[in-house]
Amino acid sequence: MAGDNTTAELLAEHAALLSSHASTLAAGSARSLVESLMASTDTDLLDFHQHAAAVLKLAEAAVVAVSGEVARRSESGLPDSLARRSGEKSAAALLAARSGLHETDTSLHCSLGLALSPREGLTGEVLPTFFPVLADAVSAGSLTARQSRTVLTALLKIEPQATAHELSGAERFLVEGAADWSAKTLQDVCRMLPDRFDPDGVAPRESAIRARRGIRKRVLDDGTVQYVINTDAEGGAYLDAALDARTAPRRQVRFQSVIEGDDEVPLIDPARADERSWSQKRHDALIELVRDSLRHDDGEIGGVDTTAVIHVPLETLTTGTGTAWFEGIEVPVSAQTAQRVVSCADVVGYIFDGQMQPLQLGATSRFFTTAQRRAMAARDGGCVWPGCESPPRWCDAAHIEPWVKSRRTDIDNGVLLCHFHHRRYDEDGWLLHLEDGVPWFTPPSHVDARRTPRRGGKTPSYRG
Numbered sequence: 208m209a210g211d212n213t214t215a216e217l218l219a220e221h222a223a224l225l226s227s228h229a230s231t232l233a234a235g236s237a238r239s240l241v242e243s244l245m246a247s248t249d250t251d252l253l254d255f256h257q258h259a260a261a262v263l264k265l266a267e268a269a270v271v272a273v274s275g276e277v278a279r280r281s282e283s284g285l286p287d288s289l290a291r292r293s294g295e296k297s298a299a300a301l302l303a304a305r306s307g308l309h310e311t312d313t314s315l316h317c318s319l320g321l322a323l324s325p326r327e328g329l330t331g332e333v334l335p336t337f338f339p340v341l342a343d344a345v346s347a348g349s350l351t352a353r354q355s356r357t358v359l360t361a362l363l364k365i366e367p368q369a370t371a372h373e374l375s376g377a378e379r380f381l382v383e384g385a386a387d388w389s390a391k392t393l394q395d396v397c398r399m400l401p402d403r404f405d406p407d408g409v410a411p412r413e414s415a416i417r418a419r420r421g422i423r424k425r426v427l428d429d430g431t432v433q434y435v436i437n438t439d440a441e442g443g444a445y446l447d448a449a450l451d452a453r454t455a456p457r458r459q460v461r462f463q464s465v466i467e468g469d470d471e472v473p474l475i476d477p478a479r480a481d482e483r484s485w486s487q488k489r490h491d492a493l494i495e496l497v498r499d500s501l502r503h504d505d506g507e508i509g510g511v512d513t514t515a516v517i518h519v520p521l522e523t524l525t526t527g528t529g530t531a532w533f534e535g536i537e538v539p540v541s542a543q544t545a546q547r548v549v550s551c552a553d554v555v556g557y558i559f560d561g562q563m564q565p566l567q568l569g570a571t572s573r574f575f576t577t578a579q580r581r582a583m584a585a586r587d588g589g590c591v592w593p594g595c596e597s598p599p600r601w602c603d604a605a606h607i608e609p610w611v612k613s614r615r616t617d618i619d620n621g622v623l624l625c626h627f628h629h630r631r632y633d634e635d636g637w638l639l640h641l642e643d644g645v646p647w648f649t650p651p652s653h654v655d656a657r658r659t660p661r662r663g664g665k666t667p668s669y670r671g
């Protein structure tokens with residue numbers, strides 16, 4: 208199968224090469240391989256990896272060949288199946304039990320070996336394999352079992368529609384490509400190829416994907432609430448568009464130097480630095496979208512008052528110690544989180560005393576009224592954090608001095624902050640005061656040792 212040399216001969220050759228490289232690296236001393244490698248040059252290190260990988264691929268080719276034969280002798284139609292005689296349910300189970308390899312691997316080896324081995328005719332004559340180019344590449348160790356499976360799966364998909372000539376053309380194209388392409392490219396090509404032979408198959412496949420759509424939620428041991436979303440291309444496109452709109456570069460940090468008073472604000476102002484990862488930004492954008500929609504639901508969407516509910520013991524709220532929890536989410540949240548969200552208009556705070564009795568704490572006075580929010584939107588024009596461009600409808604009306612301390616909910620004690628900066632303000636130790644309606648932010652000393660106040664808010668020209 209493998210041209211002039213058999214897989215076993217090639218394997219022996221490469222194993223000998225690997226062994227001689229190991230001796231060269233060891234330079235006569237009794238060092239372990241790892242010790243030799245630690246002392247080797249970068250070139251020798253990468254060279255050694257190449258030799259070891261070649262042995263690995265050839266050893267895999269040998270495993271595929273033998274697994275194919277074990278699978279052939281274990282086929283369920285046979286009266287005396289090898290697997291059954293050995294007390295195992297399948298060839299893959301038998302090989303996993305004997306070798307200690309995982310059954311997903313032995314199962315791959317068996318199906319690949321079976322598909323690529325020569326066929327037996329009706330009268331016992333040996334016929335060539337269906338996929339000779341792929342079989343040769345595997346036995347020469349130029350493709351891994353995983354790559355071969357990807358290629359084989361694509362070929363089996365197009366087989367019913369393609370002519371023999373087209374099929375062998377596709378086989379050559381994929382096998383030659385697989386040697387050069389990344390695993391991702393190979394997968395992409397193999398996924399798209401069947402559509403060229405079966406344009407009518409796209410629609411059924413699309414509806415199968417749509418049928419599998421869903422959102423699964425689970426709580427991990429550490430309290431992470433994990434959502435896995437399965438959606439189709441269209442759903443993915445809407446989701447991406449919505450998230451991209453809120454994470455677009457113009458909303459990111461702008462690096463600039465500004466003269467303010469006598470002080471030059473450094474090129475990268477820590478106040479403007481946004482260290483969130485791309486994934487974190489997309490997450491925050493999704494939560495903003497959802498909160499935005501809750502805020503605009505006057506009860507008509509669900510027919511009931513749909514909003515997040517937080518349960519908070521009064522003591523947690525007043526002392527800043529202890530925990531609270533969101534309805535339906537069985538994970539405690541900190542007192543700081545409870546204090547921050549309990550004054551958000553889109554969260555209902557269910558506050559109770561030591562006897563679990565609900566308390567009326569003049570709930571209305573905790574929230575800014577719609578009129579107050581409008582006045583603040585007109586005054587602030589959006590998130591007032593230095594450099595942030597979030598518009599008013601993505602913002603919380605945030606208390607400058609926490610409501611639990613001040614019991615004041617008037618617009619002199621409030622500014623608009625987006626959710627991200629609201630949290631940063633409440634948790635990172637920034638101070639904020641208004642001067643003639645202009646917000647000034649004083650950073651904590653771990654951000655700026657001199658604690659130079661930054662001007663926040665929008666300039667009039669921005670709003671005009």
Ligand SMILES: [Zn+2]
Pocket residue numbers: 590591592595596597624625626627628
């Ligand atoms: Zn902001």
